[in-house]
Amino acid sequence: MASIKKFQVTFDCAEPERVARFWCEVLGYVAPPPPEGFATWDDFHRTLPPEERGAWFACSDPTGVGPRLFFQRVPEGKVVKNRVHLDVRAGTGLVGEERLAVLEAECARLVALGAVRVRLLPADDENESCIVMQDIEGNEFCLD
Secondary structure (H helix, E strand, O other): OOOOOOOEEEEEEOOHHHHHHHHHHHHOOEOOOOOOOOOOHHHHHOOOOHHHOOOEEEEEOOOOOOOEEEEEEOOOOOOOOOOOOEEEOOOOOOOHHHHHHHHHHHHHHHHHOOOEEEEEEOOOOOOOOEEEEEOOOOOEEEEO
């Protein structure tokens, strides 16, 4: 049996630091400190050639449990639906109206951060309700 590997989730985006800081707020993640010898990330970026400034950013779960998130600048914009997306597990273990109330409250918090609510997927015979959303650059995710 293969050993379990750590992994990171990588986002292609136009503004890596902006998107990373959005996800920090969503997930309670933290941005790393700037490289040694620099007081801020802006100080570090000013030492890079213009085309490399702001080309990437990362954040991580402060508990070390969740995967690292990496954001990289790409020239093309988002065109179609994501093939992979995150499920933000806000309603784990809850059902019915209690679950829906928790999801709606979290949805309101995320919309205030710049997310967009797309639609509610109501509960059916197999699944509980979830809310499909988009982050600040239009990447889909589910509030589950």
